[in-house]
Amino acid sequence: MRAGPAAFAAAFVLAACSGEAPSEPAPAVLVVAGRQVDFVRELATGFGEGVRRVPGVGQKIIGPETVDNAAEMRMIRGFLDGKHGSISLFTFAPELFADSLGKAAAAGTSLVGLHTIPAPGSRVPLFIGNDNLAIGTQLGEAMAHRIPAQTEGLVIIGSPYPGVVVLDQRASGVRAAVEKLRPDVTVLGPFDTKQDPAANKQAWKTLQEANPHALAFIGVGGADAHSLAELRDTHPTRIDGGVGTDPKALSVAGTGALVLVSTEPYLQGLLAGAIQARCAKDGDELPAGWLAVPGLVVDTVNVGEIVARQASDQARRAWFKPQADAILANLPDHLRPLVEAQ
CATH class of the missing domain: 3.40.50.2300 (Response regulator)
Known part of the structure; x- marks a missing residue:
């Protein structure tokens, strides 16, 4: 653990x-x-x-x-x-x-x-x-370590409730960690991804269509992780990030294509x-x-343990x-x- x-x-x-x-x-x-x-x-x-x-x-x-x-x-x-x-x-x-x-x-x-x-x-x-700033920092550091050094490109942050303090703090933690560890990367957001599940999925779909070559998409709310997991394609170089232990998200985390932080x-x-x-x-x-x-980082190292825990x-x-x-x-x-x- x-x-x-x-x-x-x-x-x-x-x-x-x-x-x-x-x-x-x-x-x-x-x-x-x-x-x-x-x-x-x-x-x-x-x-x-x-x-x-x-x-x-x-x-x-x-x-x-x-x-x-x-x-x-x-x-x-x-x-x-x-x-x-x-x-x-x-x-x-x-x-x-x-x-x-x-x-x-x-x-x-x-x-x-x-x-x-x-x-x-x-x-x-x-x-x-x-500590929501720390939650964001954990997620941002985990994502940054999966982006090769000196890589240039976009990292897109989304939040289902921009203006809600806890989510804004998470987004700030993600941004600060990515910018510190990968200074050549441009971080955009947080964009409003909506709380309603259908609207959230559509918001992420729109962001991905508008930024097809982004290095990563990172959501700071629980709905985001599920949508990112559902929208996950076979892009060989992109790793996305989210918060929570949504079953679909855990499944994708097991493939290495998604990194999570559980609150x-x-x-x-x-x-x-x-x-x-x-x-x-x-x-x-x-x-x-x-x-x-x-918080707890969930990736390929411990996802099996967490899936069993959540069963x-x-x-x-x-x-x-x-x-x-x-x-x-x-x-x-x-x-x-x-x-x-x-």
Whole structure:
């Protein structure tokens, strides 16, 4: 397993976990947008596993099937009064929830950000997620090392949500790494590749048709990796890059034609669920700071291991257990100042 320092999308965990431990802890609730999105499903699966690590605490996972900020807002409104136990909120638009989260904090609900940096005003003391600049740097370095030195040409970066902080940071990391290691290469983008799967695939098809001789196409969102894998041709000299563990993308990564960086959403969800559940059961206050979850480069060296890991919930649980155990056993050692989150 290769892991570096490390987070498309946004998330928050809310937990009413202070004071004396209740005799019957309230369930840990996860509210998400876009339950059909692959990495959201992994967040939810990991969250459930994290809660199950703490006997006596129940769980509930709800949210719209598609990305719908308004529907998500309606679902969470009834849980913000500090009386409903621990609540995890995943949203693609953290700034839209800042006011509600601030009011929740004022009502006594402890807040934790998951996967994306909390928006100003949300009064979130704990953030669990990647170092997204590092995620981009990992991907950019992996791609640059596969481009021969002194090669001239184009590298095209795409993002399904330009302007979303975590994705912009990934794109910045990719650009900086490629330009540093391959100064003769021209990096363009990030271009808007859209979140909708069909629109995303068409956006990448258009970019490839407009740049048929590009050295590489690199996407920083989960939808990008799937589209790049589906559009992959037999071009003998091009290697593309993406983020995530989409099954189709993993298949192409096994051929050496695609390099991936996994943001490890299962582990992020697991840590959030376990911390919330333990807090709810013991009545302890949540820790404060940034719990950084490292990314993982996936290529021909380890793709077989990752495919096996992703094959079942049981395999994921076994694969992540040592890493999760180590973090949860020494949580203070893994926390960084929240102001450093990126």
